[in-house]
Amino acid sequence: MLQYTFRRVLYAIPIALAVSLVCFLLVHIAPGDPIDAILPPDASAETVAMVRKDYGLDKPLPIQFGLWLMHVVQGDFGRSIANRRLVSEELVSAAGKTFILASSAAGLGFVIGCVLGGLAAAFRGTWVDRLAVGFAVGGVSVPHYWLGMVLVIIFSVLLGWLPSIGAGPGDWAWNWAHIRHLILPAVTLSVIPAGLVTRTVRGVVVEILSQDFMTTLKGKGLNRARVMLHVVKNAAPSALAVMGLQLGYLMGGSILVETVFAWPGTGMMLNQAIFQRDIPMLQGATLVLAMIFVALNLIVDLIQTALDPRMRRT
Amino acid sequence: MPDTLVKARQLKVRFVQNGSAINAVNGVDFDLNAGEVLCILGESGSGKSVTLRALMRLNPPSKTVMSGTLEVGGRDIIAATEDELETLRGPFVSMIFQEPMTALDPVFTIGHQISEAIVRHEGLSRRDAKLRAIELLEMVQVPSAKRRLSAYPHELSGGLRQRAMIAIALSCRPKLLLADEPTTALDASVQIQILTLLREIQQEMGMGMIFVTHDLGVAGEIADRIAVMYAGRFVEEGPVVEMMTAPLHPYSRGLLGATVREGSRGTRLTTIPGAPPDLRDLPDGCAFAPRCSEAQSPCLAALPDLRTPEPGRAARCIHVESRP
Numbered sequence: 001m002l003q004y005t006f007r008r009v010l011y012a013i014p015i016a017l018a019v020s021l022v023c024f025l026l027v028h029i030a031p032g033d034p035i036d037a038i039l040p041p042d043a044s045a046e047t048v049a050m051v052r053k054d055y056g057l058d059k060p061l062p063i064q065f066g067l068w069l070m071h072v073v074q075g076d077f078g079r080s081i082a083n084r085r086l087v088s089e090e091l092v093s094a095a096g097k098t099f100i101l102a103s104s105a106a107g108l109g110f111v112i113g114c115v116l117g118g119l120a121a122a123f124r125g126t127w128v129d130r131l132a133v134g135f136a137v138g139g140v141s142v143p144h145y146w147l148g149m150v151l152v153i154i155f156s157v158l159l160g161w162l163p164s165i166g167a168g169p170g171d172w173a174w175n176w177a178h179i180r181h182l183i184l185p186a187v188t189l190s191v192i193p194a195g196l197v198t199r200t201v202r203g204v205v206v207e208i209l210s211q212d213f214m215t216t217l218k219g220k221g222l223n224r225a226r227v228m229l230h231v232v233k234n235a236a237p238s239a240l241a242v243m244g245l246q247l248g249y250l251m252g253g254s255i256l257v258e259t260v261f262a263w264p265g266t267g268m269m270l271n272q273a274i275f276q277r278d279i280p281m282l283q284g285a286t287l288v289l290a291m292i293f294v295a296l297n298l299i300v301d302l303i304q305t306a307l308d309p310r311m312r313r314t
Numbered sequence: 315m316p317d318t319l320v321k322a323r324q325l326k327v328r329f330v331q332n333g334s335a336i337n338a339v340n341g342v343d344f345d346l347n348a349g350e351v352l353c354i355l356g357e358s359g360s361g362k363s364v365t366l367r368a369l370m371r372l373n374p375p376s377k378t379v380m381s382g383t384l385e386v387g388g389r390d391i392i393a394a395t396e397d398e399l400e401t402l403r404g405p406f407v408s409m410i411f412q413e414p415m416t417a418l419d420p421v422f423t424i425g426h427q428i429s430e431a432i433v434r435h436e437g438l439s440r441r442d443a444k445l446r447a448i449e450l451l452e453m454v455q456v457p458s459a460k461r462r463l464s465a466y467p468h469e470l471s472g473g474l475r476q477r478a479m480i481a482i483a484l485s486c487r488p489k490l491l492l493a494d495e496p497t498t499a500l501d502a503s504v505q506i507q508i509l510t511l512l513r514e515i516q517q518e519m520g521m522g523m524i525f526v527t528h529d530l531g532v533a534g535e536i537a538d539r540i541a542v543m544y545a546g547r548f549v550e551e552g553p554v555v556e557m558m559t560a561p562l563h564p565y566s567r568g569l570l571g572a573t574v575r576e577g578s579r580g581t582r583l584t585t586i587p588g589a590p591p592d593l594r595d596l597p598d599g600c601a602f603a604p605r606c607s608e609a610q611s612p613c614l615a616a617l618p619d620l621r622t623p624e625p626g627r628a629a630r631c632i633h634v635e636s637r638p
Contacts, residue, residue, distance in 0.1 A: 212413060213417055216417045218403070220482065222431065223434070233422070
């Protein structure tokens with residue numbers, strides 16, 4: 001088990017390399033020049049050349065990539081081209097904000113999904129089932145930004161209950177002043193994982209309920225609650241796998257939702273970095289997010305293995 | 315007068331779904347006393363497993379319709395509430411299934427699956443239940459029982475898995491053990507071990523047992539009485555020796571003739587022509603008549619009633635003479 005974990009951590013190294021290389025190339029293939037974003041359009045040719053040299057953008061691409069990599073290995077992600085701030089600091093703050101949003105949305109989606117999926121499976125073929133499946137399809141299909149705006153119109157504009165933008169004053173804290181900012185974006189973001197988890201849980205639980213061992217359990221005279229325990233432990237690996245992947249996607253920060261709600265997370269940061277051709281920022285953010293994704297996958301795998309002995313690896 | 319564990323009268327089980335109904339069990343009568351082993355013999359789809367499950371009301375509740383009289387341990391099973399059934403399942407009646415791989419929960423240890431019923435019904439602590447689970451595994455002759463407690467079903471061989479299944483069924487010392495083809499999924503060499511074990515335990519604990527199988531050899535090995543089932547009815551019932559040597563019903567004779575057994579060397583095996591009837595649309599008369607070489611017109615007109623040529627034997631065939 002320990003050996004397996006270690007091997008999986010080692011696999012992260014080539015993944016990290018590939019991700020940064022692809023991202024680096026994509027930024028350079030795309031049209032547009034970072035210098036244009038920071039200098040006024042009428043800057044002289046000498047100024048442009050000077051700034052370009054300053055940022056190391058005059059060197060050939062492989063060398064640029066190599067230099068960047070060398071610094072990253074030493075923990076130095078460089079400074080943002082756009083605002084000269086340390087990429088690492090920006091990243092930590094944005095990722096922290098996104099983590100709050102993503103984990104709230106994921107948690108909410110997971111709970112809703114498990115409840116609806118479980119109910120749908122238990123009452124298969126009835127109106128409960130159809131309602132839950134309808135919600136799941138709707139949740140997966142509805143455009144995020146549209147739902148976000150509708151929620152803003154209802155709860156911020158019409159009712160005036162909740163703020164529509166930002167993450168609250170100053171640093172994050174778990175108090176009402178901040179949580180009220182979290183509610184609308186978290187609900188908006190939770191809809192997709194809720195839909196996916198509903199469908200997964202429904203499918204898995206229906207299958208478990210049709211298994212022979214359910215008859216054995218009933219035949220032992222176990223009551224509903226104890227039979228439920230068996231259903232939950234059997235369904236958990238699949239539900240967690242879906243949830244883990246979703247949390248990974250959410251950590252990338254939903255660009256649209258974070259933009260609609262002006263939530264200062266990785267999504268909004270990436271959005272700005274792309275428009276400004278802020279290469280160090282983009283590179284750093286993608287690398288960190290890819291690593292978070294790999295780590296989440298590993299955690300999900302380990303939990304799954306702990307729950308389902310048949311997956312045990314050596 | 316021995317305890318009557320099961321009393322079934324005109325027991326019928328129908329599966330109703332989307333407007334169509336399958337008549338799986340069509341009027342079964344029998345009694346089972348403590349310490350007695352009844353073997354229900356029949357081919358696939360004859361309703362033997364459904365009958366067995368009906369005794370614990372384990373058929374899918376949403377589409378099963380039961381009628382007639384069915385008493386298990388003096389309790390009316392058809393009218394019982396779920397709570398009443400829960401107290402009956404385990405301490406009074408329990409079941410062993412055909413396929414131990416799928417009948418055991420793959421994500422719980424054997425120890426957990428044995429002890430959870432003990433905890434539930436006898437209120438023992440987890441630790442005491444574990445000790446009892448070890449005893450049970452030793453009783454069903456699982457080697458190094460203590461170590462196997464923490465094993466998962468997929469880590470055991472088929473034979474050991476079935477032994478674990480038996481240990482689960484025996485965990486609350488039931489008075490009635492139901493076995494649904496428990497040896498069918500096993501190797502021939504393991505089959506006989508399991509059968510012997512079941513017979514020993516049954517005698518030791520004085521349990522009543524109903525054993526469902528399609529294998530005549532298995533039935534002869536374990537049964538006191540045999541009931542032959544066809545199209546949801548008992549067509550013949552009687553003590554094992556008489557049944558095996560001089561079957562009354564043409565279908566029983568057909569089954570015997572199609573089986574390799576002692577004394578069949580040199581004689582040709584026969585087959586029963588045709589196929590079992592459609593359970594959605596049963597004939598009015600004897601369900602076996604269309605395949606029967608001795609069928610006459612009364613066979614098709616009405617269902618033959620049960621005739622008893624001698625005490626303890628009965629058959630549903632017009633060729634059998636009832637003697638008072």
